Amino acid sequence: MERRDLVIAGTGHASGGLYNLVKLSGNGKLYGDIDCLELQVQGNAAVEGSVKANTVHIAGKGNVAGGVECEWMKVSGSIRIEENVQCQEATVRGRGEAKGSWAAEVVRVHGELNIGGDCSAERMEVEGHFAVGGLLNADYLEVKLLGPSRVKEIGGETIMVKRQGSSLFKKWFFPAELTADVIEGDVVHLEHTTAKIVRGSRVVIGPGCEIERVEYREKLERDEEAKIGTIEKG
Amino acid sequence: MEQELISKKELLELTGISYGQLYRWKRKKLIPEEWFIRKSTFTGQETFFPKEKILARIEKIKELKDELSLDELAGVFAPDPAAVVLTKEEVIKRHIVSDLVMQWLDDEWGGRQDVSFAELLSLYIVDRLLRSGEISIEEGKNIWMMFKSHYPKLQGKSCELVVLRKMGVTVSFLVEGTAALHVEEGAKLIARLHVPTYIEELKLAISEG
Numbered sequence: 001m002e003r004r005d006l007v008i009a010g011t012g013h014a015s016g017g018l019y020n021l022v023k024l025s026g027n028g029k030l031y032g033d034i035d036c037l038e039l040q041v042q043g044n045a046a047v048e049g050s051v052k053a054n055t056v057h058i059a060g061k062g063n064v065a066g067g068v069e070c071e072w073m074k075v076s077g078s079i080r081i082e083e084n085v086q087c088q089e090a091t092v093r094g095r096g097e098a099k100g101s102w103a104a105e106v107v108r109v110h111g112e113l114n115i116g117g118d119c120s121a122e123r124m125e126v127e128g129h130f131a132v133g134g135l136l137n138a139d140y141l142e143v144k145l146l147g148p149s150r151v152k153e154i155g156g157e158t159i160m161v162k163r164q165g166s167s168l169f170k171k172w173f174f175p176a177e178l179t180a181d182v183i184e185g186d187v188v189h190l191e192h193t194t195a196k197i198v199r200g201s202r203v204v205i206g207p208g209c210e211i212e213r214v215e216y217r218e219k220l221e222r223d224e225e226a227k228i229g230t231i232e233k234g
Numbered sequence: 235m236e237q238e239l240i241s242k243k244e245l246l247e248l249t250g251i252s253y254g255q256l257y258r259w260k261r262k263k264l265i266p267e268e269w270f271i272r273k274s275t276f277t278g279q280e281t282f283f284p285k286e287k288i289l290a291r292i293e294k295i296k297e298l299k300d301e302l303s304l305d306e307l308a309g310v311f312a313p314d315p316a317a318v319v320l321t322k323e324e325v326i327k328r329h330i331v332s333d334l335v336m337q338w339l340d341d342e343w344g345g346r347q348d349v350s351f352a353e354l355l356s357l358y359i360v361d362r363l364l365r366s367g368e369i370s371i372e373e374g375k376n377i378w379m380m381f382k383s384h385y386p387k388l389q390g391k392s393c394e395l396v397v398l399r400k401m402g403v404t405v406s407f408l409v410e411g412t413a414a415l416h417v418e419e420g421a422k423l424i425a426r427l428h429v430p431t432y433i434e435e436l437k438l439a440i441s442e443g
Contacts, residue, residue, distance in 0.1 A: 120261045122261075137257050137260060137261050138257075139254065139257075139258055139261075155253060155256075155257040155260075156253070156254060156257050157252070157253070157254025157255075157257070157258070158254070181279060182279065184242075184253045184257075185253050185254065185257075186252045186253050186254045196279075197279075199243070199253070200253065201252065201253070215243070234243065234247070
């Protein structure tokens, strides 16, 4: 079937289906699953189904009732996805939310990211705050904390969690801290993190950390202010 | 039959792999999700693995990872086999199953030339059983029939083939997942095969050929 363009300017709605370019400027709604090469949203868009595309570009607000499968995704504004996300590269500036799991090669977040299920990526960079309901599995994870964050488990090779400077008001009401049950990696560098267990090969427990138990293989560096329950070298 | 478990820490020590590798392999689905068994211990939550399976799997990954990319490896280990169709000649040429078993196929279909992966798998497993000397040809044929008619329902899932014999009567069946078996007295457990293991072997046999 031939792929045609779908353009909505202003307010409008259309049915899902097979498209080449889907461009929604203003307020658009799509009923059903869409399969397109390019999805562009400027303004407000809702898809009452799933999205399959090469590129997804949202400037404004996007709501997807199903899952998203794409090569490349860029969000400036916010996106809310009710199911799973699978993509090669995702960049979110603003707010991203997925109720299901999120699997990607590269994830970059400036702002906020909320994932209900597991998150896996080869490389993940977060500047801001985030929450992952399940396992965050990333080969390289770099977090610059700007607000309260929570992950159930983190696993990977390199895990770096640092705090960016923030205003006094924010420090009091939205402390830039990460809370996790388990953190496991080869190279682990943590700041302002509360965790039950941290396991790693080379571990740095920086300022503001509260760790119940640390298990390390090669090296452990700790900040004087960090609180650690038990330490085991294995 | 309780399977022996190994903790994540022991596993890393024993195999010499790092957390990074383990998580990478998990991400690439080289290690199935259901092998990550969570248990509470005095230090909190710990992850355990079925010892025998995970050690065998890691050995295999280490052995193959220089030749194949991780994505190719994932294909080898995926429980849902790729849509492989071989011709009968190829199967014979690569000695995947013995001529005897191949003969059954001829009797069954006569002229058909192509063999799907699932069909080949059933033959391969029966062939292995026959070669082990544990079953007779007649039993092998029954197991083959059973496997052919029931395996499609389980495709993509992990399952085990169990063969029991009591007073000379043989019964075979498929069990979804890995369940503990409690067998009545006097019955002999002839074979208990973890089907995904054979899927891997067969895939390797096909790709190497």
